[in-house]
Amino acid sequence: MNTGPLFKHGGILAAFAIVTTGLIALTFQGTKDRIAEQVLAxxxxxxxxxxxxxxxxxxxxxxxxVVQSEQLGGQQSxxxxxxxxxxxxxAIEATAKNGYSGDIDMIVGVDSxxxxxxxxxxxxxxxxxxGDKVELSVSDWILSFNEQTYTPSNRALWRVKKDGGQxxxxxxxTITPRAVVNTVADTLEYAQKNWDQLATTASNCEGAS
Incomplete structure (x- = not known):
């Protein structure tokens, strides 16, 4: 029985499979890298x-x-x-757990x-x-926080007007903006109480130097 052609074709198919797998792996890695670059940007x-x-x-x-805080809604950067x-x-990440349709992830920039x-x-x-008016691309409502200063004595103002705030x-x-305002206030309170520790802890995020 002549098995030469069979082995020959089998070898060609095996080589083709190896090359194809390699190309798929390279393509996947390239796509993964581009996605990571886009996320970073x-x-x-x-x-x-x-x-x-x-x-x-x-x-x-x-x-x-990376910190773990119930006040911030869990593990945050x-x-x-x-x-x-x-x-x-x-710039502190936080999650509002009481949005109308679920969690609302946000980031709050604050100075000392x-x-x-x-x-x-x-x-x-x-x-x-x-509720999507919390997005800057939809509404400028989110800009109403700019230059507002938080102190323990003005915490009552950090509410929507319906609840007596500003x-x-x-x-x-009402549920969505209420969730965002309350979480921003919680984030600022957390920052104020933990500033020194946050400022002096060694960088520990993935990719941090």
């Missing part, structure tokens, strides 16, 4: 929106620590802003005087046309 852009570039001379993305080596601001430099929603599932709610949608 987006996060860097958001960090520069909530912490002005004039406030820091360090790399915010790598000057980062904190990015430190430094000027001439001194921590003068932080507890003045808000910017707030951005990172992810949510709120209703289009109603921040507008949305027409037909």
């Amino acid at each position: 987006k996060r860097l852009a958001i960090l520069n929106e909530v912490i002005p570039t004039t406030m820091h001379d360090n790399a915010l993305y790598t000057d980062c620590i 904190v990015y430190r802003s430094r000027l001439n080596g001194e921590v003068n601001g932080m 005087a507890m003045q808000v430099k910017g707030v951005r929603v990172l992810q949510h599932k709120e209703t289009p046309g109603l 921040f507008d709610q949305f027409t037909g949608a």
